Amino acid sequence: MKTLIATLLATAAGASFAAAPTAALNHDAATYNNIKQKADAAYQAAATKCPAMSGNDKNVCMAEAKLARVQAETNALSRYYNTPAGRQSMRTVVANAEYDVARTKCDGSSGADKDNCLNNAKSVHTAALADAKADRAPAAATATAAAAASASTANGGSMAGATGAGPGVLDKCAQAGGDAKTGCVIETKPSALRDGAANAAANAADTTRAAASTAASKTRDAAATATEKTKDVAATAAEKTKEVAQTAVEKTKQAASTVADKTENSAAVAAPKARVVAADTAITAKVKAGLVKETRMDSLSIHVETEKGVVMLSGFVNNKDEADKAVQVAKNVDGVANVRSAIQVK
Numbered sequence: 022m023k024t025l026i027a028t029l030l031a032t033a034a035g036a037s038f039a040a041a042p043t044a045a046l047n048h049d050a051a052t053y054n055n056i057k058q059k060a061d062a063a064y065q066a067a068a069t070k071c072p073a074m075s076g077n078d079k080n081v082c083m084a085e086a087k088l089a090r091v092q093a094e095t096n097a098l099s100r101y102y103n104t105p106a107g108r109q110s111m112r113t114v115v116a117n118a119e120y121d122v123a124r125t126k127c128d129g130s131s132g133a134d135k136d137n138c139l140n141n142a143k144s145v146h147t148a149a150l151a152d153a154k155a156d157r158a159p160a161a162a163t164a165t166a167a168a169a170a171s172a173s174t175a176n177g178g179s180m181a182g183a184t185g186a187g188p189g190v191l192d193k194c195a196q197a198g199g200d201a202k203t204g205c206v207i208e209t210k211p212s213a214l215r216d217g218a219a220n221a222a223a224n225a226a227d228t229t230r231a232a233a234s235t236a237a238s239k240t241r242d243a244a245a246t247a248t249e250k251t252k253d254v255a256a257t258a259a260e261k262t263k264e265v266a267q268t269a270v271e272k273t274k275q276a277a278s279t280v281a282d283k284t285e286n287s288a289a290v291a292a293p294k295a296r297v298v299a300a301d302t303a304i305t306a307k308v309k310a311g312l313v314k315e316t317r318m319d320s321l322s323i324h325v326e327t328e329k330g331v332v333m334l335s336g337f338v339n340n341k342d343e344a345d346k347a348v349q350v351a352k353n354v355d356g357v358a359n360v361r362s363a364i365q366v367k
């Protein structure tokens with residue numbers, strides 16, 4: 022996007038501005054750079070706090086920072102473009118930046134509040150552009166828009182119908198300056214606004230009373246219904262509690278019976294297994310003892326395991342005779358059903 026400075030310089034080239042200041046600015050790089058640096062500094066100063074924010078607050082902060090840069094640029098350039106065309110160009114850019122800030126703030130609202138906010142922002146923007154085009158004092162736009170927004174709020178959005186004074190009257194007020202302008206705006210709308218405010222207050226009071234009465238009635242009905250439902254829920258809960266308790270007792274009995282049966286079965290199955298394991302352990306011990314008695318054999322190099330009476334030998338010996346002797350020792354032990362040898366000769 023082109024900067025405000027570049028835009029105003031382009032406008033100056035085709036407008037009837039004062040020849041000396043305009044030419045001096047267009048050919049004076051130092052002045053141009055100085056204005057740009059001041060505008061950038063204003064932007065940076067305003068935007069410093071934005072990164073710490075989030076959501077709509079951050080968006081508003083950035084929009085206000087951009088507005089600060091635009092205002093800094095226009096303030097610096099105002100002495101060079103102090104002509105109707107120059108003032109209109111600069112004020113239009115500022116009005117657009119202010120409108121962006123206003124719309125961004127409206128994004129923080131929703132529903133009717135957001136619609137009203139956007140309508141007011143648009144009214145202010147339109148009035149500011151009209152004042153810029155007519156080269157009126159900058160404050161005229163704010164006064165005109167404020168009057169329109171106030172009348173619209175008090176009378177359902179129809180300013181002309183409520184006050185009897187349309188935009189033409191307010192435009193005439195805008196031509197005045199200082200206190201005279203403010204007095205003019207105030208005098209065009211007091212009675213209608215007072216009447217509208219009184220009617221709005223009366224309507225609001227009636228609406229409030231009706232809402233309060235309806236709310237009280239609904240509250241009583243809701244309380245009565247809630248009481249009945251609470252009683253029903255309590256009775257139902259009591260019955261369900263009894264049923265659950267009875268069911269839990271029955272399930273506990275069944276579970277206890279099942280556990281007892283399983284325990285008996287497990288004990289019956291475990292007893293034979295325990296006997297087998299004990300017999301296997303005894304066989305292993307006897308085989309190892311027999312191997313130790315063989316003085317010509319390195320019994321510690323032979324590993325013995327027994328499973329269901331079957332002896333399994335593994336390890337390393339010096340020769341085949343020692344391997345055969347180990348097998349023979351295992352077969353001579355009582356209770357050995359078979360011998361399996363995986364002994365290897367070194």
